[in-house]
Amino acid sequence: MRKPLLLGALVFLFLFISTPAQTPPAPVSDLEAIDAPDDAGNQVDLNWKPSPDETRAANPVIGYQILTAPAVDSPFVPIGTASFGATSATAKDGLKNGRPYYFKIRAYALDSSFAESEVAGPVVPQGSWWNTKPAYIRIFIWMALVVAFILYNIFLAGKKELYIRPIGGINAIDEGIGRATEMGRPILYICGLGDAAQAATMAAFSVLGRVAQKTAQYQTKLIVPCYDPIVFSICQDVVKGAYLNAGRPEAYNEKDVFFVAQDQFPYVAAVNGIMLREKPATNFYLGQFYAESLMLAETGFEAGSIQIAGTDQLIQMSFFIVACDFTLIGEELFAASAYLSKEPEQVGSIKGQDWGKVIFAGLSVLGVVSVLLENKIHFFGFFKKLMINE
Amino acid sequence: MPEMVSITIAGILTLGIMSFVYKDNPIYKFCESVFIGVSAGYWFVSIFYQSLLPQLTDKIGLTGELTDSALAYYRQTGSLASGQWFNLIAAGLGVMMLMRLLPKIGWISRWPLAFVIGSIAGLRLIGELQTNIMKQIKESILPLWAPQYADGSLNLAASLGQSLTNVVLVVGILTGVIYFFFSKEHKGVFGGAAKVGIWFLMVTFGAAFGLTVMSRMSLLIGRIDFLLRDWLHWLG
Numbered sequence: 374m375r376k377p378l379l380l381g382a383l384v385f386l387f388l389f390i391s392t393p394a395q396t397p398p399a400p401v402s403d404l405e406a407i408d409a410p411d412d413a414g415n416q417v418d419l420n421w422k423p424s425p426d427e428t429r430a431a432n433p434v435i436g437y438q439i440l441t442a443p444a445v446d447s448p449f450v451p452i453g454t455a456s457f458g459a460t461s462a463t464a465k466d467g468l469k470n471g472r473p474y475y476f477k478i479r480a481y482a483l484d485s486s487f488a489e490s491e492v493a494g495p496v497v498p499q500g501s502w503w504n505t506k507p508a509y510i511r512i513f514i515w516m517a518l519v520v521a522f523i524l525y526n527i528f529l530a531g532k533k534e535l536y537i538r539p540i541g542g543i544n545a546i547d548e549g550i551g552r553a554t555e556m557g558r559p560i561l562y563i564c565g566l567g568d569a570a571q572a573a574t575m576a577a578f579s580v581l582g583r584v585a586q587k588t589a590q591y592q593t594k595l596i597v598p599c600y601d602p603i604v605f606s607i608c609q610d611v612v613k614g615a616y617l618n619a620g621r622p623e624a625y626n627e628k629d630v631f632f633v634a635q636d637q638f639p640y641v642a643a644v645n646g647i648m649l650r651e652k653p654a655t656n657f658y659l660g661q662f663y664a665e666s667l668m669l670a671e672t673g674f675e676a677g678s679i680q681i682a683g684t685d686q687l688i689q690m691s692f693f694i695v696a697c698d699f700t701l702i703g704e705e706l707f708a709a710s711a712y713l714s715k716e717p718e719q720v721g722s723i724k725g726q727d728w729g730k731v732i733f734a735g736l737s738v739l740g741v742v743s744v745l746l747e748n749k750i751h752f753f754g755f756f757k758k759l760m761i762n763e
Numbered sequence: 764m765p766e767m768v769s770i771t772i773a774g775i776l777t778l779g780i781m782s783f784v785y786k787d788n789p790i791y792k793f794c795e796s797v798f799i800g801v802s803a804g805y806w807f808v809s810i811f812y813q814s815l816l817p818q819l820t821d822k823i824g825l826t827g828e829l830t831d832s833a834l835a836y837y838r839q840t841g842s843l844a845s846g847q848w849f850n851l852i853a854a855g856l857g858v859m860m861l862m863r864l865l866p867k868i869g870w871i872s873r874w875p876l877a878f879v880i881g882s883i884a885g886l887r888l889i890g891e892l893q894t895n896i897m898k899q900i901k902e903s904i905l906p907l908w909a910p911q912y913a914d915g916s917l918n919l920a921a922s923l924g925q926s927l928t929n930v931v932l933v934v935g936i937l938t939g940v941i942y943f944f945f946s947k948e949h950k951g952v953f954g955g956a957a958k959v960g961i962w963f964l965m966v967t968f969g970a971a972f973g974l975t976v977m978s979r980m981s982l983l984i985g986r987i988d989f990l991l992r993d994w995l996h997w998l999g
Binding site for chain 1: 780783786787791792794795798799801802803805806860863872873876879880883884887888889892893896897899900901903904905906907908933936937940941943944945946947948949964965967968969971972974975979
C-alpha cells in the first residue's frame with residue numbers, strides 16, 4: 374500500500390518540476406495617451422513599451438486589448454485591439470470630443486491569462502483646425518492658389534470675353550442636333566453612371582442645358598434616361614428650365630426625362646432597348662461611365678446614330694474613341710461645357726485651372742532639375758524635400 | 764431541386780439577354796423588364812433595411828439596437844453619441860426631396876440637392892488634389908539619368924532602360940498637360956508639344972483598350988462556363 378502511494382507522490386513531484394508554471398504575462402509599461410494630432414477629433418493616440426513576455430518561450434504574450442473608461446474608478450470597457458509587437462494604436466471607437474477618457478492596455482498571453490497596465494489619462498479628444506502634415510500643407514497652398522486663380526479669372530470673365538481654344542467635338546454637338554431635326558428622330562442624352570457631385574456629371578448637366586434649349590427651338594424629341602435618382606431630379610430641372618428659356622415650356626414632356634434603374638446592367642439593358650426601338654439620330658454620352666460604355670456605344674452604332682461622348686474615365690475613353698464619332702477627352706468635357714455656356718463662372722474656372730497647370734508643369738520641371746542638382750545647390754535639395762516629404 | 768430551378772431560370776434569362784446580339788425581340792424585352800424590375804425591388808429592400816432603417820432608427824435608439832461603436836460609447840457614458848441625432852437632419856433633407864411630388868412647393872427639393880452636391884464636391888476636392896495633382900507632381904520628380912548598379916559596378920543596359928523610362932514619363936506628363944491647356948491655340952512649338960501629348964494619350968488608351976477587352980473576354984468565358992457547366996452539365 375505504501376509503495377503505490379510513494380510512486381504516485383514521485384510522479385506528481387516529477388510533473389510539477391518538469392512542467393513550467395503558466396504564469397500571467399508582465400503588463401506593458403510607460404503607457405502614454407495623447408489627443409491624436411491633425412485629426413477631426415474623437416481619437417486618442419496610445420503609445421507603450423511592449424510586454425517583455427512577448428518573446429518568452431512559454432506562454433508568450435500574443436496580443437493587446439485597449440480599454441477605456443470615463444473615470445478611473447469606472448469599469449473599463451474594451452474598444453479595440455493591437456497585435457503582437459505593436460507599440461502604438463489609435464483609440465477611436467465610441468470616443469467623443471470634449472470628454473475625458475482614461476486608458477489601460479491589457480496584455481494577453483497564449484493561455485488567455487492577462488495583465489493590465491497602469492492607467493493613463495485623462496485625455497480629452499479635440500478636433501484640430503489645421504492638419505499640419507507637410508502633404509496637407511502642400512494641398513492647402515495648392516488649393517488656395519488655384520481658388521485664387523479661378524476667382525480672379527471669373528472676375529475677368531465677367532468684364533471681358535476670355536479666350537478658350539476651339540475644341541474638336543463641340544461643333545459636332547450642334548451638328549448632331551441638326552441631324553436629328555432633319556431626320557425627325559429623337560436625341561438620346563445619357564449623363565453617365567456618376568452621382569451628381571462628380572465634375573463630369575456637372576459638365577454633362579451644363580451641356581444638357583444647351584442641347585435641351587436647341588431641341589426646344591427645333592421641336593426635336595429629347596430622351597434622357599437616368600441612372601441616379603438625384604441626377605434624374607437635376608436633369609428634369611435642367612431640361613424644364615431650358616425649354617422655358619427657349620420660350621417653349623409647353624413642349625416639355627416630363628416623361629422624356631425618366632429614372633431607369635440604379636443598377637449598372639439593368640440600366641444598360643433598358644437603354645440598349647430604347648436605342649433599338651426609338652432609333653435616335655444622335656446619342657450623347659457625357660459624364661462618368663464604367664463597363665457599360667462599349668455596350669452602349671456599340672448598340673448606338675448598330676442603331677445608326679451619330680455618337681458624341683465625353684468622360685474623365687481613362688479606360689472608358691478608349692472605348693468611346695473606338696466606337697463613337699466624336700469624343701471629348703477628360704478635361705475637354707469641362708472646357709466644352711464652359712465653351713458652350715460662356716458663363717463667366719465656367720470660363721473663369723477653366724482659365725484659372727490653366728494657370729494651375731502652368732504651375733504644375735513648372736513644379737514638375739523644377740522637381741526634375743532638383744533631382745539632378747540636389748547635392749550641388751542647396752535650394753534644389755530643399756525643394757525636393759519640400760515636394761516629397763509626407 | 765430548388766437550386767436546379769434557379770439555375771435553369773438564370774440560364775434562360777442569360778440566353779434571353781444574349782438574344783439581343785441577333786436583334787431586339789420579345790424575349791429580350793421580357794428579360795429586360797425582369798432585370799429592371801428585380802433590380803428596383805432588390806435595391807429598394809436593400810436600401811430600406813441596410814441604410815434607411817439602421818441610420819434612422821437603430822442609431823438613434825428607437826429599436827433598442829446599437830452599432831458596435833455606439834454600444835461602446837453607451838457603455839461608458841450611459842447615453843447615446845450625440846452625433847447620431849444628426850441623422851434626423853439627413854432624414855429631414857430626404858423628406859424635402861419628396862416635395863418634388865407636390866408641384867406648388869417642388870422648389871423645396873432644390874435645397875437638399877444643393878446641400879448634397881455642394882458638400883460632396885467640397886469633400887472630394889481634397890482627395891482630388893491629393894491624388895490627381897500632388898501625387899502626380901511627386902511621382903514626376905525623377906532623375907533623367909538613373910544609374911543602376913549590379914555587384915558594385917554600373918549596369919549600362921539597365922541604366923539606359925531606367926533613364927529612358929523616366930524621360931518618357933516626364934515628357935509624357937508635361938506634353939499631356941500642354942494638350943489640356945485651353946488658353947492658347949495649338950500652333951507652332953506649343954502645338955507640336957500638344958501633338959506629342961495626344962500621341963501619349965492615344966498609346967495609353969490603346970493599352971487600356973487591350974487590357975479591358977481581355978478582361979471582358981474572361982467575363983464572357985465565365986458566362987459560357989455557367990451555361991455549359993452549371994446549367995447544362997456539358998462540361999465536367
